[in-house]
Amino acid sequence: MAMQTDAEATEINAAVRVRRVQAADISHVITLDTRVTKLAKAEYWNDVFRRYGKQRRHERFFLVAENLMDRADSRLLGFIIGEIRAWEFGSTPCGWVFALSVEPRMRLHGIGSALLEAISDEFKKAGVSKMRTMVARDARLPLLFFRSEGMIAGPYIQLEKDLD
Amino acid sequence: MKLQISTRLAIFAVLELAASEDRQLSVAEIGEKFGVSSHHLAKVMHVMGRAGLVRSIRGAGGGYQFAGNARRTTLLDVAQLFEDLSSNEQNTGAVDATPEGQTLSGVLNEIDDIARATLGSITIATMRKLVERCGADGTKSSKAALSRRPIQTRL
16 A cells, blocks of 8 residues: 555545645644543644654655545544654664554544554565554553564663653 | 463463364363363363363263363463563562663563463463464474564664
8 A cells, every 4th residue: 555655545444544634634633632531732833843744855744534435524534643763772764653542532443553554565665674653561552563563572672861 | 481281281271162162072072182181171171160161061971161261261360370481570689679680670570560461461262373373384384483583674
């Protein structure tokens, strides 16, 4: 399900299409994220759009799944954001997925899988052969999802420390 | 991490039954596939039956069927029927109250948390996909999946 160009998009089925984000989508991204996370972050998402929607588009991918069935309903069904990072933590270039969200009422319909497949196709086209993400240990649903998509634990351990 | 034999047998049995949810398999049939004694396996199946993971079908041609939801039941759900996967809380006396004892407990709890998160993130359906991929790719894939060489970080 590769996306050929920005103008072209992939139809997952008759109801959903995955494409690059556009400026008009950001208000819907903010609405969806606020509903899912219960945190409003308009400034954050506008900045993410500036950096991942408009800059370095050969290695940054901000994709959305839009609802084709109900044209009057312009809500997005989900989005995924990732980029190719190189040499951080000693890693050869690989694709990192750092955001993925699906409209709660539309989960279990393959939208998350379609978004992940679309971004992995973009990573492959860009020449990388590894995709990574990071999930909170107690985030059961994302862990179950990524595992069901064939992802396994990587060679890193995330460490942290309080600064006081 | 090492699992008890009962836990391993339980996971193997659930994977076999979940491969074809309409099919019934006897303890002997499951035991023959994995080369394990029916006696031990029967006890394991009894525990899983009480937990509702499998159901016993009586009569000629009977056996066991998978009774759970392969997309919801995780390895943790099966394992915690046979293993104590609660936080490490050893109480061997005064030594555990010392700074050394408490620090060691913290490290062991970290390991336990990761183990629980890993087992709890893999459903029976996901395991079946991994098993089928391993079977299709043969030894090469299983070795690649199992071996993890860390990338060297240059400081």
